[in-house]
Amino acid sequence: MEILIQLIANGFVAGWIYAPVAIGFGLIYSTTRDFHFAHGLVYISAAYLFYALYVPANLSFLLSFVITSVAAVVLGLGIDYVIYRPLKKQGATPFIILLSSIGVIIFLENLILLAFGPERMALSKADITEGYQFGGVYMTKMQLLIVAFSILLCLAAWLLIKYTKTGRAIRAMSNDPEMAQIIGVSTNMIRAVVFSAGSALVVVPAVLVGLDTGISPQMGMTMTVMAAVAVFVGGVGHLIGAVFASLMIGMIQNLGVFYVEAKWQDLIAFGILLAFIIFRPMGLLGHRA
């Protein structure tokens, strides 16, 4: 029984790692309907950049974090401006955008591979092993930080989308882009906003995961897929759904260990995705189109 609760706790943490990344992907997809597959690469690039700044270059934590955040936003926006927008102007279909995104992924992932090698790297921190007990559940300090910061990020995102003018514009665009344009929403500006915000959101999970369990170049693609799954299972355009789905996926992946061998975890997650896509394509919170 204790193991079960511990597994749920681990899953809870895992889910909160996915959540901000999923929100970022969801924001971009729901407003632009573009499959920004390279999102996961922005995430892992941020992780590696932070590592490079914090460890070999030995900059302060704060400085490394700030530079990484700016770089992530620049990268995300850059991919949009340099690659997606020109293609869209020429009339590209979503498939073409996806292909260009895949090209970006292949390029970036291998760039990281060349620069840092394929091995998993961790930034060692003294307080990783420090942990706390809550009634039978053990969580490390880093895990608690991950959850705390992710909750804050997601809350901030939710508040901004619900109560600001830009947030309303985002919601309008994800609901009906043409109509949004007609009533005066600048789709170009909102596009820039979601790409920046989405890319900025990944920095905190990237840094924390780097400090906690380590990073490897392949994690970029994995994270993209997880984020996409969370967004579609949660319901496109419903960010709370994406958070919910992220937590669900995290918990099912970890709980799965209790019932089946560890190696089948991912299979379960994707099995669920397939089930949702087939039987409830609008996701948990979506409505039939």
Place this chain on the structure above:
Amino acid sequence: MDYIFHLLIIINIYIIAAISLNMLIGFSGILSLSHAAFFGIGAYVSALLVLKIGTPYLLAVATAIVATALIAYFIGKPTLRLKGDYFLLASLGFQIVMFRVFSNWYSLTRGPAGLIDIPRPSLLGSTVSSQFSYFVFSLIVAVISLIFAHFLMDSPFGRVLKAIREDEIAAQSLGKDVARFKILIFIVTGSMVSVSGSLYAHYITYINPYSFTLGESIFMLSLIIIGGMGTLTGSAVGVIFLTLMPESLRFLQLPSTVAGPMRQMIYGVLLIVFVKFRPQGLIGEYSFFRTNR
């Protein structure tokens, strides 16, 4: 000389894969990321049958085709009725699921360790063991596939598929059972690439799950993007180009840890460059752009 035959054999194997994927995406407009999964199913079924129970090669391949066709049917039936983005995600999910099955079903597939000593095919009494004979063998299969694909795509069946690609709703309104056509082509192309997978397994004589990853699906996609979608010549050209091009890197004498990622980076750049400047590929008919580029 052996090495040249090796390259040619690889080209033949991948031409079959590229043609089948082209029939699915380039001709019918069904965007799928699960091609490597079917490639792997063909490879594993064929290899396991010959390795474990000594099935004659042709029977093993036939069984692989049937197995893949069945799986394609069960996956395709519920997912092909979904909209493009959702089907794409479903195919992505299926690809990853199959990879996990290959790596985790240890008792059957020996997981990441893979299957070794897969025998070369023995047909009509003799074994196809030398590089040259395998080249001839794979060439024959590739040519048969090309002819098959040509006749299929040139037929009324193929024309309906192209219509579905251009405007699914219009095709439906003209009375064509779009769902049935989609499932049929999904099954046909899945079966074709399973043959390719079998050829691959019995040539290399060793397979492990890492040949059948999402990355491999994406590689197959780039074969037809760069080669050209909607034309069979395009597929052949794409395979030849992308197989031979990295060979030229050999002249640079890079260490293998650099050469590998370097080659991949070139693929990535090529993909972006082609999508931007020549979306119809080297020899393509269709470019997936709304305006006529």
